[in-house]
Amino acid sequence: MKAIRIGNSFFLLMLFVVALLTSSAYARGWLYQNPYPTSYTLTDVKFVSPDKGWLVGQVGTILYTEDGGNTWGLQESSTNLGLTNLFFINDKIGWIVGAGGTILYTADGGKKWVSQNSGFNNYELYKVFFVDPKRRLDYWMRYR
Numbered sequence: 001m002k003a004i005r006i007g008n009s010f011f012l013l014m015l016f017v018v019a020l021l022t023s024s025a026y027a028r029g030w031l032y033q034n035p036y037p038t039s040y041t042l043t044d045v046k047f048v049s050p051d052k053g054w055l056v057g058q059v060g061t062i063l064y065t066e067d068g069g070n071t072w073g074l075q076e077s078s079t080n081l082g083l084t085n086l087f088f089i090n091d092k093i094g095w096i097v098g099a100g101g102t103i104l105y106t107a108d109g110g111k112k113w114v115s116q117n118s119g120f121n122n123y124e125l126y127k128v129f130f131v132d133p134k135r136r137l138d139y140w141m142r143y144r
Contacts, residue, residue: 042056046087046088046094052065052066054075054094056084057082062110081102083097084098084099084127086128089130092107092108092109093107094106094110095128096128097125097128100123101125103128104116
């Protein structure tokens with residue numbers, strides 16, 4: 001049997017090919033973003049228009065964009081618990097749920113988030129959905 005020796009030039013060639021493939025993926029419009037100003041894990045995203053959207057995640061993180069995700073700003077949640085899901089009925093009115101039975105509500109697009117009592121303080125709420133957003137009475141919430 002003959003041994004094949006792989007030298008530095010082969011390694012450099014492979015590195016070049018990987019870099020070329022990676023750069024072509026970026027050229028098609030996909031860019032990695034680490035949404036400033038957080039390094040926490042983000043768990044859900046909701047856009048109410050092509051420009052306006054929110055992200056939620058660990059340690060009470062709420063991020064907001066008005067430019068389709070090019071830039072993100074931090075909104076105050078007043079909690080350090082993990083946030084898992086959000087639901088908006090328009091660009092002003094929305095809810096966020098999370099650990100410890102957390103429910104947060106906004107009527108002003110997230111300028112102020114108000115805590116609401118869920119009665120499930122020992123549970124993680126991980127999904128909220130309103131069947132009839134106009135009435136805001138018929139809702140579905142999932143917990144574990």
